[in-house]
Amino acid sequence: MKNSKKEPIDWNGAIKEIASGGVVRTLLSVVLGFLVGAAFMIASNKEFLAATGYLFADPLASIRAAGNVVAEGYGALFRGSLFNAEAASFESAIRPLTESLRLAGPLIAAGLGIALGFRVGLFNIGGTGQMVSGMIWATFVATRMDLPPVLHFIVALVAAIVGASLLGALVGYLKARTGANEVITTIMLNYVMVNLFSFLLLNQNLLQGAETGGNAKADPAAETARLPLLLGESFSLHLGFILALVAVVVYWWLLERSTIGFRMRAVGFNPSAARTAGIRVEKTYIIALALSAAFIGLAGANQALAATGGVSPSSHSGIGFDAITVALLGGSSAPGVLLAGLLFGAFKAGGASVQAAGISPDVLAIIQGAIVLFIAAPPLIRAIFRLPLSPSTSILSGLKARFFGGKGAK
Amino acid sequence: MKLELKGVTKKFGSLVANDSIDLVVESGEIHSLLGENGAGKSTLMNVLYGLYQADAGQILLDNQVVKFSGPGDAMAAGIGMVHQHFMLIPVFTVAENVALGHEPTKGFGTLDLEAARNLVIKISDRFGFNIDPDALVEDLPVGSQQRVEIIKSLARDAKILVLDEPTAVLTPQETDELMGIMRDLAKAGTSIVFITHKLREVKAVADRITVIRQGKVVGQADPSAPTSELASMMVGREVGLTVEKNSAQLGEEVLRVENISVLDDRDQKAVQGVSFSVRAGEILAIAGVQGNGQTELAEAILGLRKPFGEQGEVIISGVNVTKDSVRQRLESGVGFVPEDRKKDGLVSEFSIEENLMLNGSFRAPFSKGLSINFLKRSKVAQELLNQFDVRAPSAKTITGNLSGGNQQKVVLARELSREVKLLVVSQPTRGVDVGSIEFIHERIVEERNQGKAIVLISTELDEVTALADRIAIMYRGQIVGIVDAKTDRAKLGQMMAGVAA
Numbered sequence: 001m002k003n004s005k006k007e008p009i010d011w012n013g014a015i016k017e018i019a020s021g022g023v024v025r026t027l028l029s030v031v032l033g034f035l036v037g038a039a040f041m042i043a044s045n046k047e048f049l050a051a052t053g054y055l056f057a058d059p060l061a062s063i064r065a066a067g068n069v070v071a072e073g074y075g076a077l078f079r080g081s082l083f084n085a086e087a088a089s090f091e092s093a094i095r096p097l098t099e100s101l102r103l104a105g106p107l108i109a110a111g112l113g114i115a116l117g118f119r120v121g122l123f124n125i126g127g128t129g130q131m132v133s134g135m136i137w138a139t140f141v142a143t144r145m146d147l148p149p150v151l152h153f154i155v156a157l158v159a160a161i162v163g164a165s166l167l168g169a170l171v172g173y174l175k176a177r178t179g180a181n182e183v184i185t186t187i188m189l190n191y192v193m194v195n196l197f198s199f200l201l202l203n204q205n206l207l208q209g210a211e212t213g214g215n216a217k218a219d220p221a222a223e224t225a226r227l228p229l230l231l232g233e234s235f236s237l238h239l240g241f242i243l244a245l246v247a248v249v250v251y252w253w254l255l256e257r258s259t260i261g262f263r264m265r266a267v268g269f270n271p272s273a274a275r276t277a278g279i280r281v282e283k284t285y286i287i288a289l290a291l292s293a294a295f296i297g298l299a300g301a302n303q304a305l306a307a308t309g310g311v312s313p314s315s316h317s318g319i320g321f322d323a324i325t326v327a328l329l330g331g332s333s334a335p336g337v338l339l340a341g342l343l344f345g346a347f348k349a350g351g352a353s354v355q356a357a358g359i360s361p362d363v364l365a366i367i368q369g370a371i372v373l374f375i376a377a378p379p380l381i382r383a384i385f386r387l388p389l390s391p392s393t394s395i396l397s398g399l400k401a402r403f404f405g406g407k408g409a410k
Numbered sequence: 411m412k413l414e415l416k417g418v419t420k421k422f423g424s425l426v427a428n429d430s431i432d433l434v435v436e437s438g439e440i441h442s443l444l445g446e447n448g449a450g451k452s453t454l455m456n457v458l459y460g461l462y463q464a465d466a467g468q469i470l471l472d473n474q475v476v477k478f479s480g481p482g483d484a485m486a487a488g489i490g491m492v493h494q495h496f497m498l499i500p501v502f503t504v505a506e507n508v509a510l511g512h513e514p515t516k517g518f519g520t521l522d523l524e525a526a527r528n529l530v531i532k533i534s535d536r537f538g539f540n541i542d543p544d545a546l547v548e549d550l551p552v553g554s555q556q557r558v559e560i561i562k563s564l565a566r567d568a569k570i571l572v573l574d575e576p577t578a579v580l581t582p583q584e585t586d587e588l589m590g591i592m593r594d595l596a597k598a599g600t601s602i603v604f605i606t607h608k609l610r611e612v613k614a615v616a617d618r619i620t621v622i623r624q625g626k627v628v629g630q631a632d633p634s635a636p637t638s639e640l641a642s643m644m645v646g647r648e649v650g651l652t653v654e655k656n657s658a659q660l661g662e663e664v665l666r667v668e669n670i671s672v673l674d675d676r677d678q679k680a681v682q683g684v685s686f687s688v689r690a691g692e693i694l695a696i697a698g699v700q701g702n703g704q705t706e707l708a709e710a711i712l713g714l715r716k717p718f719g720e721q722g723e724v725i726i727s728g729v730n731v732t733k734d735s736v737r738q739r740l741e742s743g744v745g746f747v748p749e750d751r752k753k754d755g756l757v758s759e760f761s762i763e764e765n766l767m768l769n770g771s772f773r774a775p776f777s778k779g780l781s782i783n784f785l786k787r788s789k790v791a792q793e794l795l796n797q798f799d800v801r802a803p804s805a806k807t808i809t810g811n812l813s814g815g816n817q818q819k820v821v822l823a824r825e826l827s828r829e830v831k832l833l834v835v836s837q838p839t840r841g842v843d844v845g846s847i848e849f850i851h852e853r854i855v856e857e858r859n860q861g862k863a864i865v866l867i868s869t870e871l872d873e874v875t876a877l878a879d880r881i882a883i884m885y886r887g888q889i890v891g892i893v894d895a896k897t898d899r900a901k902l903g904q905m906m907a908g909v910a911a
Contacts, residue, residue, distance in 0.1 A: 253781075273754050276712070276754040277768040280737070
């Protein structure tokens with residue numbers, strides 16, 4: 001009985017598992033997203049449309065036009081987000097990359113927050129509200145308090161994180177106490193917080209800046225509270241990106257290594273088993289939403305403390321919603337969210353360059369949307385690429401069997 | 411109608427649920443399909459009923475090959491099925507339930523409920539079912555609901571009736587009545603496939619027996635064959651149906667439940683004023699038909715449900731824990747094996763290691779400060795795997811991929827490896843293979859011999875009589891009586907139906 005029989009390793013099964021697993025699927029989704037983007041670029045291109053007019057006379061012309069526009073579009077995206085080989089100096093050649101990193105910072109931080117919610121089975125749609133909450137507190141500290149350097153920045157950063165997580169905890173409390181669905185409460189709180197921010201920014205006695213001409217705008221953050229630049233004055237990349245990387249490590253430790261993370265995952269997978277094991281599910285919801293919002297608060301600090309101008313109610317830049325996409329694309333894992341955040345940061349950085357190439361930057365939004373659509377429709381991906389069905393019996397795989405099953409019931 | 415299955419094979423991935431099964435059910439015969447949980451009985455019947463498509467093999471009705479693409483085809487061909495879980499709409503009347511799916515209509519498509527009522531009355535009278543067509547299904551006792559299911563099949567001219575574990579939810583008396591009905595139906599020419607793993611019932615009612623083990627037919631048997639022979643055919647070896655144990659060495663009182671009432675999920679009183687006590691070194695079995703308040707009682711002992719009203723106390727080793735949380739009770743020495751391990755006992759997506767620390771994440775050895783102590787966890791897990799004979803490639807295997815028996819051993823390993831003085835075990839061998847049943851029973855008795863107080867909640871009378879020192883019988887939320895373990899089965903059966911001792 002002591003030496004239980006070792007079963008041989010099922011290599012075949014393992015390969016199947018990997019092929020049907022998240023990583024391959026995600027990469028395929030990204031590839032497909034870019035193909036969809038290419039299709040839109042082609043379809044909206046004047047030369048291509050003109051060439052289709054004499055398609056039969058000169059079919060190569062339309063193919064050439066299509067090839068050109070795609071090459072131009074993605075070339076511009078590359079130049080705008082990674083490396084601009086056409087630039088005059090090395091400095092300006094790598095500026096796009098630093099911009100991508102700068103813009104990726106808050107996306108990564110907020111993406112981690114949303115991802116944490118996913119892991120605990122919570123759908124936190126309140127990224128915007130929680131970010132704004134963090135921005136309000138950070139802006140207060142950064143524009144209304146006078147503290148020595150370093151300390152001022154730390155206090156502002158902590159204020160943003162605490163401010164956001166208090167709002168998250170409120171959502172958790174409402175859920176634990178009254179059963180209020182977090183999807184509803186977080187969406188509603190988005191409106192509350194954005195409008196509260198506008199209100200605060202319209203009163204000189206509150207957060208409105210001194211020289212804003214009546215606009216809803218704060219003073220620029222005090223020099224002492226600002227996120228320090230990383231690569232000198234000629235680049236705007238700042239400490240926010242490093243903080244986001246730290247957040248990735250913290251998130252990984254929290255969920256994969258810590259006991260609180262273990263309990264959160266248990267609640268996420270199976271709340272009744274967690275409850276039976278003595279884990280207080282309601283308390284875990286409150287903690288999880290507070291932690292989720294804390295990561296989002298870091299994104300809020302990034303927006304409030306980086307701006308050289310003052311923040312306005314729209315300074316959250318929709319990151320709260322983009323973060324949902326980042327979390328989904330990243331499969332809610334620490335490295336996944338990091339990569340997804342970098343990709344989306346690159347999209348943001350490359351927008352201007354794509355537009356300059358005469359292609360609507362909306363194509364980038366379409367690519368992002370398409371990627372998520374493909375992620376959210378794994379059965380479709382599997383059907384297209386003929387991947388094996390994962391052994392789990394989920395609703396999705398059921399649907400897949402129903403609609404893409406090859407050998408139908410009839 | 412004669413039913414014949416030839417070489418039916420059904421695979422799920424690499425698992426062969428049915429391996430080239432041959433089966434012949436003659437017209438008017440009660441044919442028992444005997445096998446353990448997971449032997450492939452239900453899969454076979456789902457193939458017959460058109461719910462699954464066979465990978466190979468044929469189905470013949472009266473020597474004609476038929477092909478079903480769904481239950482609709484099977485029903486049209488004269489096959490009726492009564493599932494273990496009834497497919498009835500509780501808020502509809504009997505007649506409405508029977509009509510559902512092939513509603514009789516008169517002009518302009520209006521529902522002809524009168525026709526459905528008459529049909530119910532006709533069938534009910536013919537077989538002495540005693541069912542009122544206008545009664546709401548939710549108001550009927552379980553046994554009558556089952557008869558409504560049978561009426562549903564007969565109303566569609568079923569010539570072959572498949573009963574899937576029909577006695578699981580019945581009291582012994584209701585079981586006897588069902589057997590009478592089965593005999594009457596067979597006499598009237600209906601062929602019956604009776605799926606079960608209960609040997610006594612098979613011997614009582616079957617004309618012929620086919621035994622299935624691990625997806626294969628292992629043989630035919632005659633109902634007159636001795637029970638032990640059927641059992642060993644079913645499990646493939648000699649099985650000790652009894653567990654060796656000496657008389658109880660009673661210690662101090664460990665658990666006292668005082669006048670406790672508990673609400674269920676629908677806010678109905680599931681437990682009403684129950685009191686009992688368990689001493690160290692004894693096994694108190696709580697027997698009863700499923701759904702008579704045992705689940706809620708167990709959850710109240712653990713603290714998952716609060717007692718209803720002001721009265722009611724749970725006292726463990728002299729300490730009143732009524733207001734304590736689940737975690738406090740677990741840490742004060744309560745081990746708990748829930749009846750539904752998939753829902754309450756395990757996180758299927760977690761590895762074995764992770765499940766072993768599910769209720770131990772707050773303290774050593776599994777935690778070190780705020781971190782998980784991974785090294786220690788692997789070590790503890792490996793020891794427990796060996797100690798509890800969990801068959802898995804490694805402690806990192808995902809628990810959901812294990813068999814029912816191995817999953818249950820993981821739960822037991824977790825609960826028994828902690829310092830417990832009281833063990834509450836619900837349905838410890840449900841959906842567990844026979845090899846594991848023996849192991850689990852032995853472990854439970856071992857814990858008792860070591861001086862732990864054990865509350866065993868089970869609906870299996872065999873398990874109760876094999877393990878218990880005393881038996882408390884629950885019926886409709888109350889304890890009908892607490893009797894000695896040597897009380898005879900007939901008496902226990904009566905008590906399970908609510909007749910006081």
